[in-house]
Amino acid sequence: MDRLIGKTAVVTKNIDNELGEGMVNVEGMTWSARSRDGNLIPKGETVEIDYISGVKLIVHNSDIK
Numbered sequence: 001m002d003r004l005i006g007k008t009a010v011v012t013k014n015i016d017n018e019l020g021e022g023m024v025n026v027e028g029m030t031w032s033a034r035s036r037d038g039n040l041i042p043k044g045e046t047v048e049i050d051y052i053s054g055v056k057l058i059v060h061n062s063d064i065k
Contacts, residue, residue: 004027005050007048007049009031009033009046010025010044012025013043015034015040017038022041024059034057034059041059
């Protein structure tokens with residue numbers, strides 16, 4: 001699954017690390033996701049995948065480097 005690192009994904013459920021919530025869609029697959037920096041990322045935003053931790057993608061807002 002390392003091939004997903006660096007790809008973009010669309011947030012399908014708000015990413016909120018404090019609530020332990022967040023989902024993204026990448027290449028037709030739905031994954032649990034968490035924000036790299038802990039910021040809330042709303043549904044509909046485009047994010048970039050930084051790495052995979054267990055079964056979760058760790059992402060950041062692709063507008064923020």
